[in-house]
Amino acid sequence: MTKIKKIFSGITALTLALTCGCGLSMTASASLKEGDSKAYRGTGYLAKYEVLSVEKDGKTTVKVTLKNTSKRKINNWAVGFDEAYWRVEDVKYGRLFSSEYSYNTVIRDCGTNGSVAPNECVSFSFTMADNYVDLPERLKVYSDINKSNTVEELNTAARDCYNAISELLADEETMGTPIDECFKNGLFANSNSKDGMKTGFNYKYKEIGDKVINAEASQYARGNISVYVGRTTYDGEDGVFVQVKDNKTGKIGQFPHPIDGTAEWTAFDPSSPIYTNYSAEDVNRAAKWAYNAVAEYQAYKETEGLDFWGSFENGSFQQANSMDGLKIGFSGSLAEGDKAINEELSFNYEGIIIYAGKMGSDGDYEYFVQAKDPRTGKVGQYPHPTQGEATWGTFDTNTPPAPVKFNQKTVNGDAKTAYNAVAEYFADLETQGYDLLECYNNGCFAKASTKEGLKIGQEDSLSDGDKAIENELKSNCWYYENLTVYVGLISDSKDKNGDINFFVQVKDPTGRVGQYPDPTNDSATWGTHIYIE
8 A cells, every 4th residue: 555645736826907018908808708818927927818719619719928028038938827728739839738647737839939038929829629718817937037946836846746746656556556666667767866857848758757747847947946756655655755956046845744945855854844834724724624534533433432522531632632732744653533633634734733622511522623833823723714813722713714715616516515415314314214305394404495594603403404414514615604505496397207306505695696406607596496508
C-alpha cells in the first residue's frame, strides 16, 4: 500500500477592467456570446480574452491578445488559464503546453513570435470543443521578465507538482507498477537526478513523469527553478516528496512539509522549519476537515460500544482536547483520536494546530473544532466558520462569521446535497416497509415540507427527516448557517413512470433559490418545481 494524497490549487492573478493600446478594451456580458471579452493586468503585461464565435455544436473560438507593458523585451511567453480546457483544437500562432495530469491549460508561443518588445502586442487563437459559458475569472502570462519566486510560491509549486505526479503514480499502481519500479524504470529520469531538473516552457523531456512535472513547475518558473522528486516513507508506507529550488536565490520549497526556504537539497527532513501562512478560508476548512475526522472516529468507536463522550474522557483526543492543541505533522506518537485527525490533515495543513472540544450537556452529543495558524494567529472554527478571529478553546458564536460567498452554482449544489440526504432517508424508510408518501404527509419533514422551510442551524426539536437534512448540510456545506431548505413532491404527467417523486430547493440569505433535480441558471421559484427542458 502506498500513501499518495492529492490536493488542488489554482493560478492567481490580478483581474482588472481596463482600456489600453492594441485594442485591449473590455466589455461585459451576462451570457457568453460572440464579441464578449475580458481584460487582465499582471506583472509586465496587459491581456484581452475575446470570444470570436460560439457554435451550435458547442465549440467556442477565442482570441487572446497580449501587450508588453514592461521596459524589457518579453521572450518565450506563455498564457495560463484558470481552468482546464480539456479539448483544445486548432491553435493558431501558439502551441498547447499541458499534460493529462495538469489542472489548467497553458498555451505558449509558436516558436516565431516569442519575442515581444515593450509596448508591442502579440495574439493567438484557439477553439475549445466543449461548451464554456463563462469568461475566465483569471488569466496569467509567464515570461522571463518576472521576478524570483517567494517562499510561499515555491512551496505551492512543490505542492502542485506533487499533486500531478501523485495521480500519475496512482495510475501506474492500478496497472501493476509500484513506486519502486516507477523510479527504477526512469519515470523521473531527470527530476530524480542529483541536481534535479530545470523547468520552463522551452524545455522538452522524454519521460512522462518529467513531462508532468515540467508542465506544472513551468507555471512558477520565474527565476529559473529546478525540481527534485525523491523517495521517502510516511508512517512506514512508501511515498514521494518534491522540492522546488529558485536558482537565482537558492531558496527551496517542499511538499509535503512546506518549509521556510531552507533545506538540504534532495533530502527530505520532516523536522526542518515549517512554513505556514494560512488564510481565514484555510483555517476554517481545516477545522471542518478535522470536525469530520472526529465524527468518523466517534462513529467507529460507537460501534465498539463506547459512548460519544467516552472518547473525549478516555484520552482519545489527548492533544487535540488540550489548550496546547494538536500540531499537525508527520512525526510523534499519537492517541487514536488525535491520529485520526492528523491523518486527515497532515498532507494539506501541516503545522496547523487543532483543538477539539465539547459543548452543551452530555445528552446533546455536540462538539466543535478550531484550527489555528501559529504564524498568523488566525483561528478557524466549525461549526460557525469565522473570519479568522475566535476565542481559542471556546466555541465562539460571537465572533463575526466567515463572509458568505453564495452564487447560483453553490445553491444548486447545496440543493443536490440536501436531495441526497432526503433520498437516503426515504431509502431507509422503504427498507423498513413504510409508505413514502404517507411518511411525507405525516410530518417526516415537519419543517422542510412547509413553505417557510427548514432553517438550518436555527431550529430545535427536529423531526428525523429534517434532522437528516441538517446533518448532511452541516457536514458537507461551507456556509450552511442561514440556509433554508424546502422538500416538495412532483406528481404530474411529466413523470414518465407515473411515480410520485420529490425535489429539493435551498434558499440563501439573499433570497437566491437553488433546485435539484433540474438545477437552474437563474433563481428558482420558492416552493415550486421548475422543469428544465
